[in-house]
Amino acid sequence: MNRLCGSSLFAGYGFGRIVIHREVVAAKTEEKSQGYEAEKARYEKARQQVITETQELKDREAGQLKESELDIIEAHLAMLDDLDLADLVDAGLQEGKTAEQAISSASDSLCQMLESSGDEYIAQRATDVKEITSQIAGALAGRKALVLAEPTILAADNLGVSTLLSLNRKLLSGIVLYNTGKTSHTSIVIRSLGIPCFIASGDIDDSLAGKKAILDGGKGELLTDFDSRVEEEYSKKAEDYKAEQIRLESFRDKPAVSKDGKHIEVCCNIAKSEDATADMASFSDGIGLFRSEFVYLDRSDYPDEETQFQAYKKVVETFGKKRTIIRTFDIGTDKKADYFHLPDEDNPALGYRSIRICRDRKDLFLTQLRALCRASAYGNLAIMIPMIMDESELDYAIEMTHEAQAQLKKENIPFNPDMKVGIMVETPAAAVISDRLAKKAAFFSIGTNDLTQYTLAIDRTNENVARFSNPHHPAVLRLMKLTADNAHKAGIPVGICGELGHDEYLLPFFLKIGIDELSMVSTYVLKTKAMVSEIDTGKVDLDKYIG
Amino acid sequence: MTSFEYELKDPNGLHARPASEMIKIAKAYKSTITIVFGTKKADAKRLFAIMSLGTKQGSQVRFDFDGEDEKEACTAVKAFVEEHF
Numbered sequence: 001m002n003r004l005c006g007s008s009l010f011a012g013y014g015f016g017r018i019v020i021h022r023e024v025v026a027a028k029t030e031e032k033s034q035g036y037e038a039e040k041a042r043y044e045k046a047r048q049q050v051i052t053e054t055q056e057l058k059d060r061e062a063g064q065l066k067e068s069e070l071d072i073i074e075a076h077l078a079m080l081d082d083l084d085l086a087d088l089v090d091a092g093l094q095e096g097k098t099a100e101q102a103i104s105s106a107s108d109s110l111c112q113m114l115e116s117s118g119d120e121y122i123a124q125r126a127t128d129v130k131e132i133t134s135q136i137a138g139a140l141a142g143r144k145a146l147v148l149a150e151p152t153i154l155a156a157d158n159l160g161v162s163t164l165l166s167l168n169r170k171l172l173s174g175i176v177l178y179n180t181g182k183t184s185h186t187s188i189v190i191r192s193l194g195i196p197c198f199i200a201s202g203d204i205d206d207s208l209a210g211k212k213a214i215l216d217g218g219k220g221e222l223l224t225d226f227d228s229r230v231e232e233e234y235s236k237k238a239e240d241y242k243a244e245q246i247r248l249e250s251f252r253d254k255p256a257v258s259k260d261g262k263h264i265e266v267c268c269n270i271a272k273s274e275d276a277t278a279d280m281a282s283f284s285d286g287i288g289l290f291r292s293e294f295v296y297l298d299r300s301d302y303p304d305e306e307t308q309f310q311a312y313k314k315v316v317e318t319f320g321k322k323r324t325i326i327r328t329f330d331i332g333t334d335k336k337a338d339y340f341h342l343p344d345e346d347n348p349a350l351g352y353r354s355i356r357i358c359r360d361r362k363d364l365f366l367t368q369l370r371a372l373c374r375a376s377a378y379g380n381l382a383i384m385i386p387m388i389m390d391e392s393e394l395d396y397a398i399e400m401t402h403e404a405q406a407q408l409k410k411e412n413i414p415f416n417p418d419m420k421v422g423i424m425v426e427t428p429a430a431a432v433i434s435d436r437l438a439k440k441a442a443f444f445s446i447g448t449n450d451l452t453q454y455t456l457a458i459d460r461t462n463e464n465v466a467r468f469s470n471p472h473h474p475a476v477l478r479l480m481k482l483t484a485d486n487a488h489k490a491g492i493p494v495g496i497c498g499e500l501g502h503d504e505y506l507l508p509f510f511l512k513i514g515i516d517e518l519s520m521v522s523t524y525v526l527k528t529k530a531m532v533s534e535i536d537t538g539k540v541d542l543d544k545y546i547g
Numbered sequence: 548m549t550s551f552e553y554e555l556k557d558p559n560g561l562h563a564r565p566a567s568e569m570i571k572i573a574k575a576y577k578s579t580i581t582i583v584f585g586t587k588k589a590d591a592k593r594l595f596a597i598m599s600l601g602t603k604q605g606s607q608v609r610f611d612f613d614g615e616d617e618k619e620a621c622t623a624v625k626a627f628v629e630e631h632f
Contacts, residue, residue: 071564075567077567078564078594084596117599117601306605310604
């Protein structure tokens, strides 16, 4: 048996024969032009063919495609008709290039033009340019449209959205993508269509063509040359997976309620505004943790107020009445942005990070708070301050929030004056004085990853001690219970965000101590709702956890 | 020359889909139509030129119309821009 591995894009199993597809045809540089008129005619014929195919695709699929997919096709049609493309190709042909060479250099120029706009959204449209120009190049090479004849696993290099959408979905059982990023249009469309898929690196192995294959999207594996025993094993897995999916789907519109009627909110953790989708807003109860530091990372300079405002507003609007909790930036030497110019430290987890930086860099904190307060006018937004260990830090954060709001009021910019300010409970100190913090914080959210590392004194990034770490340690759990009890005494809600949110062993404990909200990676939300429905808190023995 | 100024309300600025509709309108007129954004200029009949202006929400742009049917062109383009951007 042979196995090809990669990184999962969409879970599920696919069975079929492998078809190889390469979207981009490289122009041969050594070929000579047949003369301007002849090359021009060839180019025009190819371009018209692509326009016709794209138009047909649009007409055929219009009813089934999502708005965003239709957008892409519309943009392609406009680009195929664009004067800049026509001029660039024409100039190339005048210089004595072949149609293939002219389209290839026009494509490069247009991509450069878009990438130089300095705008990420526009720069991404370079993908669309590459796609339409490679379609024209394909038409020039006399390539026929890809048609599937039997259940197929597609191994595709630079797969374009139009090509993907043109395929018979009933026969497309899985895809292995090459040279395609997880956030590309193609990847987004594959996820929305729900096709089992993973991304492989390197080049397509041509010997795979025509082979019988099994694709495991969740694991990111493609199996070939297997015996019937493996095939049986996988068809059983696929059946179980399907049945489980159907069972979990039934929880989509339902709240998470235990057997004895205890309700708990199940929310999602996100890192980027693009992560928040309408689908997520439909099956979860909100965003329990938006890690805003990701708005700061992978940049060369501080994001300004407007950039941040747009990112926060987008998420808040997507979730409407459901609450979005945005954590102010948790930057430190472990999650580092160069322009912060943070000194190197021996022990970053115990070092200069998040609220500690905010206390020195008032300007920075105020910019983020202004952006957050502005976004609060557009939905149900709450903010959460990380790394709190005493009341003065919370006082400072609340004071700064009031200052941001006062500034906005003066400038006649709308904000929600009732926006809640809560804290992360992730230092043992915060848990121990949670009675005092509860008097000032609007809510608590227990950050289980950091609370575990600080309580057990085990660096979570140090592989040598990873095996000693135990998030089920009664010390960690007692701190959680103490925090929950103090929150409830003060009448404020308490949530859990971090890896433990969907921990099967701890779920009964969380329900028993009255945790109000769990926040986790979105893929675990339905599973967690299903697990909650099977718990009877009357039967949970707290001693088992903290006795 | 006829002109109008406009502050973009659309979160993505002058982006592909509505821009391609606007181009169809612009192409119906003989006048030269130029979009001015800061120091950058783009022919309003060219999609890539418009996209690479890199406009976004809040951007202040000016449309200049020059030619025999500039008044009519301005009325038509302005109506579309106000509704879609």
